[in-house]
Amino acid sequence: MKKATIFLILTTSAALAVGTSLELSAHPGPSKTVVLPSKPVAPVVLPTADNAPPPVPSVYEGVNMRYDPFKPSDGPYPFLRPGQKLWIDVSIDQQLVYIFSGSRRLYTMASSSGMESIAGDGSPLGVYHIQSKRGTWFYARQYGEGAAYWVSWLGNGVYLFHSVPMDVHHHVIPKVAAELLKEASHGCFHLTVPDAKWFYEHVPYGATVVVEQAPVYLKGDKIYNPSLDQISAIQSTQVD
Incomplete structure (x- = not known):
């Protein structure tokens, strides 16, 4: 054959x-x-401003919480390399605090900024730097509120990143803690207790803080179409 x-x-x-x-x-x-087998097609990643962490609901002293004030607001915290530089972005529109290194977002924290409806209580916009003053507790008698894990970013102890407010006995005030992702402060930035502790322990003196009205857009984990102030902060922490 x-x-x-x-x-x-x-x-x-x-x-x-x-x-x-x-x-x-x-x-x-x-x-x-x-x-022949087809080659997988990579998904298209589009810029988005929908960056709020998924809710971590709880009920505290009978009050419904969108974010449990005793838990991280965005899951496990990032691992930081020794000497890794950070900068902070705060979006008033989104009520979010972003932790960046270069152009990469490392973490997003649910926050409450100052109440614009009350004269003098709004959070000042601009570019600032983390100041030397920080601590684990304060109490402001004029407001009847205190907080844990505070870090100053303006006015040497006037404007702070700190935990959700607490009473004089260090108990979280439920009605204010429930306002995360809404304006609720006298100018400071409220965070969950673990978020405030991480911020206190890891964000160094001198780190840039950009406070802007506009939302932050992300494409994946990188900032998209940054403003001039954000570009300057990126360059100050860019890995060579």
Whole structure:
């Protein structure tokens, strides 16, 4: 018996493309079709301002909380390399505090900024730097509120990042803690207790703080279309 000769029939040059059927014809015998596996297509990542962490609901002293004040607001905290530089972005529109290194977002914290509806209580917009003053507790008698884990960013102890407010006995005040993602402070930035503790322990003196009205857009984990102030902060922490 003579050996059959196999002919590879290519109708066009595109027949070799991934996912194309190839017809193999041998004489004698029926033709066979071989389909090569298709190459996976990477998903398209679009910029988004929908960056709030998923809710971590709880009920505290009968008050419904969108974010449990005793838990991290965005899951496990990032691992930081020794000497890794950070900068902070606060979006008033989003009520979010972002932790960045270069252009990469490391973490997002649910927050409450100053109440614009009350004269003098709004959070000042601009570019600032973390100041030397910080501590684990304060109490402001004029407001009847205190907080844990505070870090000053303006006025040397006037404007702070700190935990959700507490009473004089260090108990979280439920009605204020329930306002995360809404304006609720006298100008400071409220955070959950663990978020405030992480901020206190990891954000160094001198770190840039950009407070802007506009939302932050992210494309994946990178800031998208940054403002001039954000670009300057990125450059100050960019990895060489």
